Amino acid sequence: MSDVLLQSLITGVTIGSAYALVGLGFAIIFNVSDVVNFAQGEFVMVGAMSAVSLLAVGVPFAVALFLALVIAVCIGLILEKFAIEPAKSATVVSTIIITIGASIFLRGLALLIWGKDFHSLPAFSGETPIHIGSATLTPQSMWVMGVTAVLVFLVHQFFNRTITGKALLACSANPIAASLIGIPVKRMMLFAYGLSALLGGAAGLLIAPIAFTSYDAGMMLGLKGFAAAILGGLGNPMGAVAGGVVLGVLESLGAGLISSGYKDAIAFIILLLVLFFKPQGFFGKAGEERV
Amino acid sequence: MKRYRGFFALASIITLAPILFPVNYFVTVVGVSIAINALIAVGLNLLMGYTGQISLGHAAFFGIGAYASGLLTTLLSWNPWLALLVGLLATWLVAELIARPILRLKGHYLAMATLGFGIIINILMVQPTHITGGPDGLSDIPVLNILGWDIDSDIRWYIVANGALLLGVWVALNLINSRIGLALRAVHGSEVGAQMMGVDIEKIKIKIFVVSALFAAFAGSLFAHQQGFISPDSFSFHFSIELVVMVVLGGMASKYGPIFGAAVLTMLPETLVVFEDYEVLILGAIMMGIMIFLPQGLWVGLSQKIKPLFIKKTISVEPAGG
Amino acid sequence: MKRSVKALVAGFALLFSINAAQASDIKIGTFLAVTGPASFLGDPELKTLQMYVKKINDEGGVIGRKIKLIHYDTGANPKKAVNFAKRLIKKDRVDIIVGASTSGTTMAVIPIVQKAKIPFISMAGSVKIVEPVKKWVFKTPHTxxxxxxxxxxxxxxxxxxxxxxxxxxxxxxxxxxxxxxxxxxxxxxxxxxxxxxxxxxxxxxxxxxxxxxxxxxxxxxxxxxxxxxxxxxxxxxxxxxxxxxxxxxxxxxxxxxxxxxxxxxxxxxxxxxxxxSMLPSSHPQTEVIQAYKNNFEAKHGPVSTFGGHAYDALYLAVEAIKRAGSTNKARVRNEIENTKNFLGAGGIFNMSSSDHLGLGLNAxxxxxxxxxxxxxxx
Known part of the structure; x- marks a missing residue:
């Protein structure tokens, strides 16, 4: 049984890292613009699918990964410029619908461009697993966890140490005041979408060698990322990261120890319970409503 | 009578369509699907349009109604009407139970909670294969019988489904025009403001949530009998989204908008059969486009433009309609 | 006002009658999951049907008539499948239905085809489709x-x-x-x-x-x-x-x-x-399989067995129509049930009133x- 436990933990942290990156993207955008971007999962798909296509036409591996990230970021910027910015005064319900629409639209586009097949990316550094007891850890899992840790650290430093990062946080606290003291709020919004898309795209590249990818691979990851962000408390980027890892581990322990058929239900029931009893998530700050 | 003018116009259109086109596929077959979807949308609109609360899990209530009818009539051979009642009762219980904690959440948290609820219910339809039939679904659901009259043809279903829709619209209209309706609009405007005016928002929101769930469950029961077969795919997250789009497309808080939205969205795959690969793309574009350019909805936007014409028409139709 | 109503009615009538095809064509209806989660089934199935309908028509059709294939995409959604099946039966008035990529969409339309008394050959896997036997329902894939x-x-x-x-x-x-x-x-x-x-x-x-x-x-x-x-x-x-x-x-x-x-x-x-390519030339299916594989791969890339199910469904229908000498639904149905030693891509079909699949384990x-x-x- 301890093998199952250990293996479930390893798997959970790996998948949870991907959720964490997606959830971090949710949190950053929410922080700056009060919008929950349901198209976040599509960045994951765009990143992975672009890399697959680039590799197929003979682009060297590292260059392909880099270009795929650039493409994901571009999609993020386009999304902000043409779908979010024009609907500036929209309500919560409308922004939810706009971003869900964007997500469906991107999926439709991906279907036309890339077709319906599943694709895989080669693992970054071989597939020889490391054995810990009878549980195993693949090199790709280590890539996923390692790169996630680095990215999360960088984002954390960025928000706390750099002027741009602090400016971003100021936009979220009070956009009018922020613009009055000369922070270019519009540009900050663009920046936030670009950064989120970058994180989403990175998650896609990291996870594709494990889980494959297809035009509709983004939706489920997007939902899980959203759940991660909610679990951690929407306004808190580091909370989203913790939420992602917790969600991944919950799912995988649910599958390993309780019932694999009901594992998603278990994860969502726990999510609902958290929402019911701690409505602002683990680390969220209580919001006030405007009259 | 004036406030029911739209209702009579709707009733007239529904009555005239099969008389003008008695064997038309788009009227007698698609018309049934539209009516069932519209019934859910009208209920969801009460919640979304008048209380400003979003539900990304309404397909679950539709599914609870459908599975209650399906399971009780096939496994236990119950009378369909009794099954329908039990389905409504079960939905009432579930909705009442989750409404309190769920509606305490706001905005995105509410969206997540309803979405999660929808996914949990869907898993409960898929997993216990020995009861629900799992993803392969539940077959051989018996036909509905009204006073010795078997509802087993398209035109009969047209009458029943659209009758149910009119009933639903009537209930919704009365709700909107009641004191609760006034309070509802206050909730949408500003919750804190309404609270200060002595409106018990919590109670009203729960009530509306339950009513809108019951609309969906009722439609679900009809759907189960009309199709004779149900499977979890029909009650997925994707359908919850489609329902939201129907409401938004028509225009939130517009009385007849959701019906228009349901009609457009149900017709969409039927008319796009030539562009099947583009269907997803178009659905996404519609959602974004409407919200960015016509946030009050296509129906409201259009009807404002053609209002003079519209009013003339309803007056000329009204005597015929009753 | 009156005139505009008339114009409207005329317009609608025109819109809805456009699909009425010439009576001389044999109309085969199909609804497949060409998009969505089961598109890897529907995609090769549709390509196969289109390719072979064209081939049959180029060679002069069946019983002297051309085949017209009418297709709708279900995206594996049973709700859509139900409406499209009704559309094929009521609006397009097809003679026979082949299709439904998934078991869910197949099960959903069974009540409709049974009621409309129209022969239906499914391409979906579940054994529930033909067990118990339903009078008008057949299938081609192995269970x-x-x-x-x-x-x-x-x-x-x-x-x-x-x-x-x-x-x-x-x-x-x-x-x-x-x-x-x-x-x-x-x-x-x-x-x-x-x-x-x-x-x-x-x-x-x-x-x-x-x-x-x-x-x-x-x-x-x-x-x-x-x-x-x-x-x-x-x-x-x-x-x-x-x-x-x-x-x-x-x-x-x-x-x-x-x-x-x-x-x-x-x-x-x-x-x-x-x-x-590994089958011995003595194997009875070798010829038909090799031909299908070559035809498909010449146009669409690597063959999958799913397209083969569509090939079998189409030819079971065509052979039955040939033997019936007409598109009379009851006679075509009987002829499908009488299929004996039909060499298909999936195996050798021998149907009977108690077996609406007709494949043995050796398939x-x-x-x-x-x-x-x-x-x-x-």
Missing amino acids: DKMAARKIFIDMNKRDIKKVGLISGSGGFGKSGRGQVLALASEYGITITADESYGKKDTDMTAQLSKIRATNPDAILNFGFGSGPAIVTKNIRQLGIKLPIYQSHGVASKKYINLAGSAAEGVRLPAASLLVA FKMLEIKNGDWSIVE
Whole structure:
């Protein structure tokens, strides 16, 4: 049984890292613009699918990964410029619908461009697993966890140490005041979408060698990322990261120890319970409503 | 009578369509699907349009109604009407139970909670294969019988489904025009403001949530009998989204908008059969486009433009309609 | 006002009558999951139908009439399937329906075709479609029940007694799981674990280590899509050296490509079509399979067995119409039921009033993946 436990933990942290990156993207955008971007999962798909296509036409591996990230970021910027910015005064319900629409639209586009097949990316550094007891850890899992840790650290430093990062946080606290003291709020919004898309795209590249990818691979990851962000408390980027890892581990322990058929239900029931009893998530700050 | 003018116009259109086109596929077959979807949308609109609360899990209530009818009539051979009642009762219980904690959440948290609820219910339809039939679904659901009259043809279903829709619209209209309706609009405007005016928002929101769930469950029961077969795919997250789009497309808080939205969205795959690969793309574009350019909805936007014409028409139709 | 109403009515009438085709065409209706989660079934199926309808028409049609294929995309959604089936029957007035890629969409339309009394040949897998027999419903693919039997027979030969089962939570996986659980004891096999995974799951190592803890002799996976490839990779990553069995749901090259070297040694039951070039020339199906494979690959790339089911459905219909000499629905239905020794891509069909599939276990070959390609075990 301890093998199952250990293996479930390893798997959970790996998948949870991907959720964490997606959830971090949710949190950053929410922080700056009060919008929950349901198209976040599509960045994951765009990143992975672009890399697959680039590799197929003979682009060297590292260059392909880099270009795929650039493409994901571009999609993020386009999304902000043409779908979010024009609907500036929209309500919560409308922004939810706009971003869900964007997500469906991107999926439709991906279907036309890339077709319906599943694709895989080669693992970054071989597939020889490391054995810990009878549980195993693949090199790709280590890539996923390692790169996630680095990215999360960088984002954390960025928000706390750099002027741009602090400016971003100021936009979220009070956009009018922020613009009055000369922070270019519009540009900050663009920046936030670009950064989120970058994180989403990175998650896609990291996870594709494990889980494959297809035009509709983004939706489920997007939902899980959203759940991660909610679990951690929407306004808190580091909370989203913790939420992602917790969600991944919950799912995988649910599958390993309780019932694999009901594992998603278990994860969502726990999510609902958290929402019911701690409505602002683990680390969220209580919001006030405007009259 | 004036406030029911739209209702009579709707009733007239529904009555005239099969008389003008008695064997038309788009009227007698698609018309049934539209009516069932519209019934859910009208209920969801009460919640979304008048209380400003979003539900990304309404397909679950539709599914609870459908599975209650399906399971009780096939496994236990119950009378369909009794099954329908039990389905409504079960939905009432579930909705009442989750409404309190769920509606305490706001905005995105509410969206997540309803979405999660929808996914949990869907898993409960898929997993216990020995009861629900799992993803392969539940077959051989018996036909509905009204006073010795078997509802087993398209035109009969047209009458029943659209009758149910009119009933639903009537209930919704009365709700909107009641004191609760006034309070509802206050909730949408500003919750804190309404609270200060002595409106018990919590109670009203729960009530509306339950009513809108019951609309969906009722439609679900009809759907189960009309199709004779149900499977979890029909009650997925994707359908919850489609329902939201129907409401938004028509225009939130517009009385007849959701019906228009349901009609457009149900017709969409039927008319796009030539562009099947583009269907997803178009659905996404519609959602974004409407919200960015016509946030009050296509129906409201259009009807404002053609209002003079519209009013003339309803007056000329009204005597015929009753 | 009056005039505008008239114009409106005329307009509608025009709109709705546009689809009325010439009475001389034989109209074959189909609704497939060309988009959505089961598009890997619907896509080759539609391509096959279109390719062969064109071929038949170029060669002069059937009983002197051309075939008109009318297709709608269900996206694997049973609700849409129901409306499209009605549309085919009532609006397009087709003579026969072939199609429905998934078991869910097939089951959903059965009440409608039964009531409309129109012959319907499904391309979906579940055994529930033809058991119990429904008068107007036939199907071409091998059932999950046959796959389970074929796998168990091979396990008996290899002296495998304890099997860890993992299945997808989709219709195919669930239905296959049911057959495996029901039939195992008949072959003296115990199922030590019964795990599952979701459609979009990304990693199954948790379930697999649970299976390993039950000490099975082999692992059996029933599912399709990306799941089985992930399962296969995960098993080898965990260092589990047990024999792996997959179902016919993965019978396409895509599976080998995705799973890579982990797929070495995996066994699965599949139609002969997959190994067309390895069949002995004495095999009765060789000619028809080779021809289908060449035709399909010349236009659309690697062949899968799913397109083969569409080929069989179309030709079962066409042959029945030929024998009936008309498109009279009752006569065509009887002729489909009377199909004997029809050489299809999936096997040799012998239908009867108690068997609306007509394939024996020998229609399946047990394959093993060797050096990144299929090989025949027996």
